[in-house]
Amino acid sequence: DEGSIERLTVDSAHDLHPTWSPDGERIAFISHRDGNWEIYVMDADGSNVKRLTENAVLDINPAWSPDGEKIAFVSDRDGDWEIYVMDTDGSNVKRLTERPSRDWEPAWSPDGKRVAFISEVEEHSDIYVMDADGSNQVNVTSYPTDDLFPAWSPDGKRIAFTSQREGNWEIFLMDVDGSNQVNVTDTPFDDQRPTWSPDGKRIAFFSYRDENFDVYVMNADGSNQERLTKAPTDDLFPAWSPSGKKIAFSSVIDGTPLRNISDEIYVMDTDGNNQVNITNNPTQDEFPAWSPDGEKIAFVSDRDGNKEVYVMDADGKNVRRLTSNPSFDSYPTWSPDGMRITFVSERDLNSEIYVMDTDGSNQVNITNNPSRDEFPAWSPDGKKIAFASDRDGNMEIYMMDADGSNQMKLSINSVLSFDPAWSPDGKRIAFTSYDNLNGEIYVMDTDGSNQVNITNNPARDEFPAWSPDGKKIAFASDRDGNMEVYMMDADGGNVRRLTENPGEDRSPAWCCQAQPVQEFSLLAATVIVVIIIGVFFIFLVRRRRDNQ
Template sequence: MKFRFARVTLVCAMALVPAPAASAAPDIDVTVSEGTNLAVTASPKDGTIVMDLQGQLFTLPRGGGAATRLGDGFLDPFWPVFSPDGSQIAVQSFADGMFHIRTITPDGRSVRQLTDGEYDDTYPAWSPDGSRIAFTSERGGSADIWTVDVRTRELEQITTAGTQETQPTWAPDGRSIAYVQGTTIEGVDLGTSAVRTLVPADRGFVSAPSWSPDGRRISFVRNNSLQIFEAGAVRQVGPHRDVFPFPARWLSSDEVLYSANGRIAVTDVAANTSRLVPFSATFTLNRDQYPRKAYDFDTRRPQPVRGIDGPALSPDGRSVVFKALNDIWLLPIGASPTRLTSDGFFEADPAWSRDGKLIAYASDKGGTEDLYVRDVASGQERRVTSLPGAETAPVFAPDGRRLAFQDQAGQTSTVDLAGGSVTRVLGPLNAPGKPSWSPDGRLLALTVSDADRNRIMLADVASGTTRVVDPAPFGSVSTRGSDGPVWSPDGTLLAFSMNSTIHVLPVDSTGTPTGPDRELTREASDSPTWSGDSKTILYLHNGVLRTITLGGRPGVVAHGLTFTQDKPDTRTVIHAGRLWDGRHAQPRTDVDIIVVGNRIRRIEAHRPDRDRRGWQFVDATKLTVTPGLVDMHVHQQMRSKFTGDRQGRLLLSYGITATRSTGDPAYRAVEERESLAAGTRVGPRFFMTGDMLEGSRVGWEFARPVRDERQLELELSRVRGLGYDLVKTYERFPVSWQARVAGRAHGLGIPTTSHYLHPAVANGVDMKEHLSGPTKWGFGFSRESSAAGVYEDVIQLAARGRMPFSTTMFSAGSLLADDPAIVDDPRIRALYTPQEQQALLAKLRCAQGQGPCGFLDGSPEQARRNVETIKRLLDAGGTVLAGTDAPLDSMAVSLHLNLRAMTKYGLSPFTALQSATLLPARQLGVERDLGSVEQGKLADLVFTGGDPSRDVAGLADVRMVMKNGRLSTPDTLAGPFRSG
């Protein structure tokens, strides 16, 4: 299916420009004969094989051959299994955004849904008589075995142990069901409910049990090999060492059909002989051709500010305080805003006292992010916290004597404003939302991650006891940031954003809901705050401040703020000893780079007799000049409130002059982009996206659950209104919506990305993040990588489909062992927070084998395998771009380690360097301005002490960096935060 949309007008990061609609491109057919983590099943009727390959069902003859596509591309199937009579195929399908059991006829013409609701139903297995399907479901509170009657859809719960019972297989006599429990295989008697252990625990994960037709054997997968349990003993069968984690399908009591090593295999378990079933499968890919969003990096026209972060309505309803352009502003409604801060440091989270006389906010002007309280009338302020870490999200208690706040560990505490004593209320939580006080000062309400939703936690301030309530049945607060809940001053309502509109929930004095929620707005709405009389709510709509009264209509609060892009009025001559220009493998030597303003005027052989009048001269005769580096995968706002002004300075000090967000709180991201463009904040260029578009379940605080078609339109309005540079759809976003978002985003001139190769590549999605990343099936399974790596399907779909991958090699941290001095670099000591320094040191100890390794840490062997995948992608004509997933990996340092890993394990320095310079610029659509050092391009340059064209480790030896024609050094960047 192809989506085409009309011309639109887009507010860009740098200018207002039209973006023509996407146009149809010729379809690309890609034929493969290997598959990564493919699954197979066979018809008992005629032996026809059905294969799930890259999320598409195919049929092929029992002897193999050319596969025929079965069904449409939006079924999103998994775990296929034929019914006993061969008339139906059961799958767990994600077509509607939850895993449900569906059946499809072998001709693909009829699909029937058997389960529904807000629960995941997975791993279908037919009863021997074909009347029921067993499956795993969480609808009973934990993962248990259930059955569904195929005719009536009646459900029955089979296990109730409260543990995790998954992947059922029916005994051939129909009297019991076996399943995986931990590292064992158990069986439950359907008549007596008695449970017994069938296959005892052993080392390694166990998966995919399957009972033989005669009931004498159970096949399963352990340690990536096919195992058989028979007569009380376990033995390995078949020659394959990369057996995919799906049930082997018994063709007889001795023969099993399964998938392994990229192929389809049949093994006689009695004789232990095996053969392959050859196949070829053809995918048809639609790759849009569309004009990219235009960037005007030179315009000096005033541009409207859209990055309004954390607005708060004053108790009297007459003023608004907010953050924009790296400062805190006070806006009397109907007048012009004035700056309350103007110091170049990082401020955040302004909040009013209940009497409207004081404003609290967070700032790192004292070295770390601390809390300050400002008297509105006099302008006097004082610092009220000075803890070693970061304190953010201050909220005044109703009596004005305390502030509640949060820290970098997700803890919530209070500080007494008179004496300064700090009391912890809640221990570490996973990125909780900003707290709100109950009117009596006894409780705090905040959004927390619970059961894969953003739910409301109510915490007793005195005791720390908590309970969780739902904003609505199965509902989620939009994000865990500034989207509420916010207690009304009269205590009767909680306001929050849900489904991207403002809702109010009636509550009693304990926060217990007393009725259903009520929707107040119909437009994309975030960041609600109340007036003191509990009658008016201020909120944000796509960069516009709005108010609404209970039962009223929205009104606009104009602020009139604009910004002008920073552009230096300078003339600079750079005498470079070496210049690696980004396009050629070998550097030029002894050249002059002429920079006027923010652009490179020309590059020519060095002239010692050049007239110096009116020019700034930079002596780089002993240095190598390269293009500025680009990190193509960051979550720049994820910890920015805790790292503050350090973050941008750190990135620049390591030569990173541009970053690309792959998921961030939308308004904080726009504020960052505008501040950097205006020069009010120090840091790289920022190509931003907002919250990742997610399905109904959500984990990350900056992922936004999308529940229905109406909300999807609101999200697309936010993309347009805030001028995103990228749209990212996340793990549980339905594939049909993903295709629609790709078409709509292309109509705006912007690309899309996700964690999936297919069907994304068939539906116009531009890029895939990670060589192999988390998916809706969890961290343990990916269609892009198996235990042994990748196969031809991944390589050909990515290369022929022109879908770049980002590297995000956490395994590159193992290279810290090659250069332990990294952790003591002056830039690290000055610009990493103490918590980040401790995390980097722990990574070093892991790499050296001297300490435990974290969940994301990798080994040299993993790094070698990652680079082998990169080499295969490149050899096939694919594209790989350097990205880090920072700050989940070490900010700035990890980009250099990714590049070093590439060259250590077989890539040339030229290939590695281009993955962080020219190729990212091309993918961002800004190759005419960035990515190489050429006449007419922007002056984003790195000056290094080594020669990265020979050894990329020299790239980290940054002596100077130029961004947009402005020159700085690591010393000047670190200056405000250097101790001593």
């Protein structure tokens, strides 16, 4: 019996890594609902959600101190992943580690005097223990393979952890000084993320035994391993309630196909019954477009039945619908002065480019052509709009004045060209072309001359997006199997993969500062701007296992 499911958070973004406060009254978690990964806290019933961290970097891995007064967490705000601590209201942030390697996954000792954590050393990860003020950092595993996810026993005498030392991921136990290391799961499957029950008698973990991750429990010595969740999708990150009567976990248990995945937080009884979803939003949000000042994001959503253009504050608040008609409206783009938004609409039975004020008023068709006109892109000075059209038989790049006049063809290809993107200096246009029967990123001058293929790869490369300083271009590619977001120099050099997950990642959108891409649309997914950092280490683990 899998029981009923109760949801605690209700948001269209990914909510991950639930962690109970010691008194059982609150749950800390990480969410991308405000544009990047931040740490939040809520009451145990899902109410009174409060954001604790607020900056443009990653803040993840929250861990409550035993007295409930502090939360340790991981942040890259100083350039590298380090361990920090703060009060539970988000104040008094203090950095604990300062090492050239990544430090993450803090775990408090039961007496609150020490913190275990993971540090990457010489291309593998070891478990360290330090005093709560960051002093006396000691490597307690010192093994040439990865040791991850330390969890203190309630009596403070042992640490459970995950290790790959026997070829696959297993749960090990050791004394806090690193002695007496023992494999307690001992299966041919991947077993990860041990968490102790409050009485120290059982350990919850998740395991990849039936073609997906499920939550299991076992006795502390590894006996009586029992599967609690049986959904066809991944159930991850179990966390015991202080009473020992409940387990919170992250899941995509709603059973939506991969294209529509949204991680949610659930709570269940320790026997697996009464599973309750505490976060929920089933809609599609896509095509994010930042306003020039970085204060707003326009996007497309089907939350009201069909796809319309919406706008919200950059923190995800004040969502407002701008278009309203029975046809599809999509692909919003802001004018450089932030006063107007172009978008594509099928309200005239074919795709046309419209422009409107940012409050949704004064919607005007500026292409007025019986063919398909799509992918509008403003020039940096706001005087021109590049777009794609099939008015001459195949899809090509065109340019027009901002009022729709003086429409002229720029590209001349035999198959398909679309998705133009202006360089910040207004001198070049990047676009996607299928002239070689696979998607490539081209760059040309704004009069259509000097067209150059800058990706030149047999895979599909699409959706170019210039960095604000014009030195980089982000794009989507399936060169490594599925669509992921990549970045390259503006001349096509130094290609680097930015995302790695089993979903389709595309349509990168830079914000207003010349920083690495950290927002992109997971097309046809339930979120708008998201990086799936919360499950990064799961995918990393799987990849290493598969490559053995």
